[in-house]
Amino acid sequence: MGRRAVLGALAAPFLAGSAEARPPFRLREDPQPLLSPPILDEAGITRKLDDFAGRVILLNIWATWCPPCREEMPALEQLQGRLGGANFMVLPLCIDDAGIDRCRRFYDDIGIAGLPLFWAESLRVQLAFAFMGLPTTLLIDRDGREIGRLQGPFDWNGDAAVGQIVDVLRE
Template sequence: MTKLKLLFLTLYTALLLGANPVLAQQADIEALREIRAGDMRKLVIHDTPRAVIDTPFLDIDDSNITLSEMNGKITLLNFWATWCAPCRAEMPALDALNATLGGENFEVVTVATGRNPLKMIDVFFKKAGVETLPRYRDPRMQFSRASGVLGLPVTLILDEQGREIARMQGEADWNSPDAHRLLQGVIEQFGTETPKL
């Protein structure tokens, strides 16, 4: 075999081997898109993960916190407000989802955007029976703007490195069988371990 043929064969093999992980990831993303049903059909799954700007928001003690402090698990990040009717409607489902699936590998993080006094969040959570969700706030809307949130509710799904892999605009039943099936697929594809539902 000539040196030129050997060089072409080596390059072709390297390209083929390098392309397979990309093709496999694209096939997995297409498989996730195929299992979207019900409210989950509104979820836009990106071809490749997107960086999220690590803008601080507030915890219940008015201390700054960032998403990078939460890396290491699949995160469903929901932007909401106490004055937003669709946001309020989906909170019990988000709470139930977190109670069922939340743990070492997955969590639901809610961030109240705009003017949402902690007292109002507490009153709403108590009335709605919300027990497992955090009471994070973004009063100046800096985090939501940096995340490209233009209306509410908006939900992002982040991988273990804190990159956005999917986004939904609008309300959804996040505790439905359709949501569980899709999120299980996300965890299997993007997580290191798969929790049991």
């Protein structure tokens, strides 16, 4: 990735206006099918995105060494508590090379208790979802297709994010 791309990505949140005022996603008119890497849950069960079909998914790709990822985790937990259920879930996908145990220690250190934890190998996740930076968040429809993508942090429990997700749930 070139220097201009990195600088552009870092500047984008400041140029795009207040994160509180705008919804996080520009929704796709042509939902895209997704590949799924093997996703490990805390019980040691290997899953695929298809296992979550039938509900809208906010897939947040993160790592414990990523400061913006760490900062947005409490808001993701609040969003899960607010909207999570049979129709919606936050799927935080940690890609730390040290594995799911390190991710669990991070959850414990900052007091995250109401958010599920999933882990996958970083290279497989990068290949499956074709993303460049962290955090990256995908909004996935009930059929397992990508309908929105955001690179960078966001206030996931703010009115703009909640409002957009509620609108998607009504569709």
